[in-house]
Amino acid sequence: MTELERHNFDVLVIGAGGAGLRAAVEARMQGKRVAIICKSLFGKAHTVMAEGGMAAAMGNVNSNDSWQVHFRDTMRGGKFLNSWRMAELHAKESPDRVWELETYGALFDRTPEGKISQRNFGGHEYPRLAHVGDRSGLELIRTLQQKIVSLQQDDFRATGDYESNIKIFAEVTITRILTADGRTAGAYGYYRETGDFVLFQAPAVVLATGGIGKTFKVTSGSWEYTGDGHALAMRAGATTLNMEFIQFHPTGMVWPPSVKGILVTESVRGDGGILTNSEGKRFMFDYIPDVFKAMYATTPEEGDRWYTDPDNNRRPPELLPRDEVARAINSEVKAGRGTPRGGVYLDVSSRLPADVIRKKLPSMWHQFKELADVDITKEPMEVGPTCHYIMGGVEVDPDTEETKLPGLFAAGEVSGGMHGSNRLGGNSLSDLLVFGRRAGLGASEYVDRLGGARPSVTDEMVADAEAEALAPFAVESGENPFVIHAELQQTMNDLVGIIRTESEMVEALQRLEEFKVRVNNAKVEGGRAFNPGWHLAIDLRNMLLVGEAVAKAALERQESRGGHTRDDFPEMSPEWRQINIVCSAEGDGVAITRQPIPPMREDLLELFEVSELKKYMTEAELPKGAH
């Protein structure tokens, strides 16, 4: 066997989506030598799938917007369970992060004055999403990719080597974070292409691995979404929180079967699309919860007027936060008012002229035309909920994004706290930028503080990691990993899905115990070069650990809030709002603890009416004098 490939960097960024690339840009600007690990090719990360845009209170379309309003919307969307400090930083910094992208070459859609255009989205009080048609994620990733290239060109001019300060490792999967003396020491992984192993020694590692969608059957996530960062962090000694909160996006494609779950952007509703059931009824008016009653239109007429006169009308309920809309669709289908293929109708054809639809929603038009043979300018789409995003993730310091393991940082979907129990559309791309930058900065400052005292990787750590990665080849008469994966996804979908109940989750946890035996017995055929069966066998361990964290946290939380709906505990509880459920790895499974959420800072609390806070908080938490 060839000798192990070894690299030394200051900062290792695992994940090459929006958060990872922004972190890498920042670390390089801070003078650090950076490696970027892509699980796919450079520029293919899941960020390309984001459609709607990035939320930033620039006030280009409605000058009433401000960070305070954005902060309020974010906390409301998350049902006040958010890390308020992260929500504050996010609302304050996202405009700068968007403007900065223009200096990197991004070309957003424009307002008539030539500023960045902003569109309406669910839960946002004002038009707030900077966008490019409905391919905003592609613009974000391409812009950051091209910024990285431009920094490499700068380095080439200075050193004669493009890769002197930023090196990209494409199609590499990390299997372990290595630690020494309670600190991060590096990471171990393999090249997908060859199956050869590679060791990265780096005192600071930024996790930016995205989500866990592939743990569920119906998902908008790609194959990369196997919860790698969540599992790597827990196994290395860091913690995750809020894992029970999973966003089922209300509008995924329901047909054809091969694309079931693929996202239909919320922009369809932001731009005027309406939801109807099999009886032709615009049903969302029946599903406005009490906490939102004052903010949403009660008649279709008022809702329709809002698109042209938002100051004097309330918004239509199709634009409620995603958790509300997903539950409403679920209820309609359960009540027998769904479409023949098990969804509801989403119609924009009767609402906008065909040429406007093609201009505003080009990739949706394209997607339905090519994949479902449906012309959305002439007929409605069929849509239903799909697993889209995990609000929960690695527990981080809000300012530096450092996890509980010194030297390990996390940003983007893999981190937790920012979105509370439910994320607003558009707050993800801006999250990637704000906290990607902060993680890159945090990691750089950590490396500076560490000085020359870098933890070192030992031969035993390497031997251990190698044995773990090669274990599937040693199984002689085991199961096909693809079969195990399909059944794991079905189990999570059926038993820990959009509506949850105790007995089902207890059953899920029993089955997950059985899956542990099966996953250890997954058999791999063929060699190590580009072998999807082997890759899946390794990824399955991550999905299993993440699945257990989700199920255990969901069983623990006895209330319904945001992306966690309990049939047996349908109410939101002010007492539970004060608690985060924290997961850590223990043995071959997950241990949970309850952790109090720090009270919101007084000046932020004052941004809300007391009457609104009363809907979420206990008496003792309300501002003084408000009792």
Next chain:
Amino acid sequence: MTYTAKFRVWRGTDEGGQLHDFDVEVNEGEVVLDIVHRLQASQAPDLAVRWNCKAGKCGSCSAEVNGRPRLMCMTRMNTFEPDEVVTITPMRTFPVIRDLVTDVSYNYEKARMVPAFAPPEDLKPGEYRMAQVDVERSQEFRKCIECFLCNNTCHAVRDHEDNKSTFSGPRFLMRIAELDMHPLDTADRRQVAVEDHGLGYCNITKCCTEVCPEHIKITDNALIPLKERVADRKYDPIFSVASLFRKSDKRTAPGATPGSKAAQG
């Protein structure tokens, strides 16, 4: 409707390989990539294929289906007759790694040779002003998902391996055109297009446009205008007006429209 289809899939490495025959189930609404996944799950778990989003947005699953460069995720099975043999081979222009996966590093090397966006140095973040009509031309090219099917198809490299060192293919000539048409880019990119990226190799046969899954009019809207600009000809009215405008007032217009607020509070 479920039926059994006959598939022939190329399997091998850079040292050689051959087509393998498979009988595989096909269901209503499926695409070629679904069938490849079914082969992985049932008959060939080590069949190498690159894919990601499965919705035509990431540009990973490029291959040649019955000889035509396609995204496998966007090729519906109902475009074939049930008794038709479907043959899948890797992209021909790039070296094979294994089975359907090719080494596309050529494209990343060319990308690194394109000089970066060069905005006016005194223009601060938040002060960029551009009209929608002016950004739309470059926006069309930024729809590119980098599937590299255009570079795979262009005969200047497909049939002439030795041109790879001097020719960057439609993808990166289009990238140069995109930057050149950016309303706030200050660089002159004509010489780079010809000398570093081989614009002259393109003889506008439009093969790239035909295979683009994003339906970008690569030849008409990017390559021909770039050639005209290099030749200093101004046949393209919108482009010539835009470039005149830029030349006359390149550093300030339209970034500092009178009366527009420089920063928002």
